Amino acid sequence: MIHADIIIVGGGAAGFFTAINAAERNPNLKIIILERGKEVLTKVKISGGGRCNVTHAEFIPKPLSQNYPRGEKELLGPFHTFMTGDTIAWFEERGVQLKIEEDGRMFPVSNSSQTIIDCFLFEAKRLGVEILKNQAVKIIEKEDEYFVLQTPSETFSAQKLVVATGSNPKIWRILEGLGHTIVPAVPSLFTFNIKDSRITNLPGLSTDALVKVLDKNGKTLLESSGALLITHWGMSGPAILKLSAWGARTLSPLNYHFNIEVNWLNSLAEEDVLDSLKEFKSFQGKQTIFKYAQFELPKRLWQNIVKFSGINERLTWAEATRENLLNLANQLTSANFEVTGKSTFKEEFVTAGGVNLKEVNFKTFESKVCKNLFLAGEVLNIDAITGGFNFQNAWTGGYIVAQHI
Numbered sequence: 001m002i003h004a005d006i007i008i009v010g011g012g013a014a015g016f017f018t019a020i021n022a023a024e025r026n027p028n029l030k031i032i033i034l035e036r037g038k039e040v041l042t043k044v045k046i047s048g049g050g051r052c053n054v055t056h057a058e059f060i061p062k063p064l065s066q067n068y069p070r071g072e073k074e075l076l077g078p079f080h081t082f083m084t085g086d087t088i089a090w091f092e093e094r095g096v097q098l099k100i101e102e103d104g105r106m107f108p109v110s111n112s113s114q115t116i117i118d119c120f121l122f123e124a125k126r127l128g129v130e131i132l133k134n135q136a137v138k139i140i141e142k143e144d145e146y147f148v149l150q151t152p153s154e155t156f157s158a159q160k161l162v163v164a165t166g167s168n169p170k171i172w173r174i175l176e177g178l179g180h181t182i183v184p185a186v187p188s189l190f191t192f193n194i195k196d197s198r199i200t201n202l203p204g205l206s207t208d209a210l211v212k213v214l215d216k217n218g219k220t221l222l223e224s225s226g227a228l229l230i231t232h233w234g235m236s237g238p239a240i241l242k243l244s245a246w247g248a249r250t251l252s253p254l255n256y257h258f259n260i261e262v263n264w265l266n267s268l269a270e271e272d273v274l275d276s277l278k279e280f281k282s283f284q285g286k287q288t289i290f291k292y293a294q295f296e297l298p299k300r301l302w303q304n305i306v307k308f309s310g311i312n313e314r315l316t317w318a319e320a321t322r323e324n325l326l327n328l329a330n331q332l333t334s335a336n337f338e339v340t341g342k343s344t345f346k347e348e349f350v351t352a353g354g355v356n357l358k359e360v361n362f363k364t365f366e367s368k369v370c371k372n373l374f375l376a377g378e379v380l381n382i383d384a385i386t387g388g389f390n391f392q393n394a395w396t397g398g399y400i401v402a403q404h405i
């Protein structure tokens, strides 16, 4: 049996951040990371399209926490201890510069996730953290004050255990055995599959819009605004991804079949748009409706909407009937689309679900039901919208575990 002071199960973002910070605080501790794979930090490697969106340029705890559909309340306190600014400083102190992109996402200046991995591997080695690969933990039992862990080839023991295994259902079952309850996993951060003539020829087009998810009776269940990206399969972009994250639990029982309403003019009301259309009729009567996009909409989108409203390509504003204008105003502000499924968002995808947050003390990230068991990262029922927030959860959790362990 191999004994250590601290055993960390999971060689991912949260596991490494915990190990390095714990070793730094107390270099005399024997710290072992057990990783089931033959490589560590594989998700960091592929994250952010290979660039690793490390964190987000939001430096106030409250608005930062509002990016977490699950974990908003619980992370507020921890963010006062370690959050985005601390992440930037942490990496800078170790020679990794981060940069801010226009939308607030932060990446290493190198534009390569390997920079983050190299930093972690260097630090772990410098501080004597042992990294054991091909060690899938299959059993965790508590014997007196010690956790005893079994992998196919070895037995380990430690008084302090950190579980940072991400979304691994097998580990969730083991944690149930230690007294935890697990919130069932459902996908979060996905794009909407939509087949519709209004968007079929527009992949790659992006525009700001307000999007509502409707229930069977047409009532709004969720709404979100921001850039909407039209894809080959339907719709993506921040406006849609935010809905997928906040709606992860609502949309799963619907089997991802529901209707959305898109206001292509953001918050403009249908009546106000109708008034503008009437003005176009009065003041630019000779112009063909189809030919010139209005409201600064991308031209091809405008033309699809005009056609879908039943307006002939040669019709001028002067010739438009009241019905034409009503239909157009409706299509511009309340366009209904049928969503028939979801697709994976390749830049970043996460799972909603995990260890019930009521069972964790967020001052320490220690389990309330099993002493000396600490949990960090996606193993918890915490997940965020896209933008670097999911890693920030791993860094914050890992840091606080290290502080208390």
Ligand SMILES: Cc1cc2nc3c(=O)[nH]c(=O)nc-3n(C[C@H](O)[C@H](O)[C@H](O)COP(=O)(O)OP(=O)(O)OC[C@H]3O[C@@H](n4cnc5c(N)ncnc54)[C@H](O)[C@@H]3O)c2cc1C
Binding pocket: 009, 010, 011, 012, 013, 014, 015, 034, 035, 036, 037, 040, 041, 042, 043, 044, 046, 047, 048, 049, 052, 053, 054, 055, 135, 136, 137, 138, 164, 165, 166, 167, 168, 171, 346, 347, 348, 349, 350, 376, 377, 378, 379, 387, 388, 389, 390, 391, 392, 394
């Ligand atoms: C394609 C993709 C891109 C992403 N991009 C971003 C991004 O740019 N920014 C962002 O903020 N978030 C991103 N995310 C989300 C982010 O990767 C996760 O939130 C984050 O990795 C969670 O960290 P973690 O340490 O909790 O889990 P993980 O990083 O998943 O690490 C868990 C580790 O535990 C190991 N493990 C599991 N079970 C066992 C076991 N029984 N025994 C031993 N080891 C075990 C796993 O092999 C793994 O190495 C992305 C996700 C994906 C899938």
